[in-house]
Amino acid sequence: MSNLFVGLMSGTSRDSLDGCLVSFNNGLKLESFKTINFSKGYQSSNDIDFISEEITKKSISLVKELIFSYKKEDIVAIAFPGQTISHSDEFSLQAGCPENLTKALDIPVFADFRNFDIARGGKGAPLIPEFHKYLLGNNTKNKIVFNIGGIANGTYLQETSIKLASDVGPGNCLMDSAMRMFRLGSFDKDGGLASKGVINNELINSFMADMQELSYPRADDISAYIKIVEKHKKQILNQRPADALCTLTELTVKKIIEFIDYCDHVDELVFHGGGLENKHLMRRIAESSSIKIKTIDHLAPSKYIEAIAFAYLAYKKRAVLFK
DSSP states (O other), X not given: OOOEEEEEEOOTTOSOEEEEEEEOBTBOEEEEEEEEOOOTTTTTOOOXXXXXXXXXXXXXXXHHHHTTTSOGGGEEEEEEOOEEEEEOSSOEEEEOOHHHHHHHHOSOEEEOHHHHHHHTTSOSOOOOHHHHHHHHOOSSOXXXXXXXXXXXXXXXXXXXXEEEEEEEEESSHHHHHHHHHTTSOSSOGGGTTGGGOOOOHHHHHHHHHHTTTOOSSOOOOXXXXXXXXXXTHHHHHTSOHHHHHHHHHHHHHHXXXXXXXXXXXXXXXXXXXXXXXXXXXXXXXXXXXXXXEEESTTTSOGGGHHHHHHHHHHHTTOSEEEO
């Protein structure tokens, strides 16, 4: 009986493509998962044609690897979010061709998740709160589930109801951007460099002032954050790299704490996403909040939660079907 869904995900950091094979018939069952890298230059490219061809080609390759040991007729559909290029409350642009996926793989494809949501009154992001509710809704606890990718978003669950879901601020994007500015690589491994720095209060106050008009709920376009960091590029480069990274890490922490303070009666904080790899960031969040924090890994691997979540949205038919 067909009950398997493939979920794919390339986040705003564009560091790799994650994929999973899952079923939801009797609770979440993760059959397989895998990550593959993109071609050189993908992460920093602004060429939409190249991005579209690359995300499509890599997605086809990854799906083939995920379903290699399974019968094709057991795969219900593929969840293909593509690669977000730009996003607003009115329209979201994703690179990637779902028609080419279904043609190459002979499997139905769910895609255009964000515009599907916008057309029904949503903001197109964040999209995974429904999956957070499915996986973590609890009759006795209020929780905030944070996903820290390039952008950080939060889902406030009051027991089994979604009270609020919103992007909350930069996740890894500004730290990664600073690493590239200093030509030190694409990311600060474990937050090691940031952990040796000192916070520049003048710089962090400037960033906070630029973001003070942001309200909840909202869907952030990563380009807006990149414009802010470009605005302060001279100030950033006048810092020691460690101090700049320490300051930008603290900005992410402050925006997460700001969202926690906005929500009432929170019993537990649950985290997933690439930000978990930044040990300094996670340590600062723990030090800045009195609420117990945990990861989602006891239920499913944190790295693959977004891919699983998009498979769930396909399972719930929350996207356009191509077949």
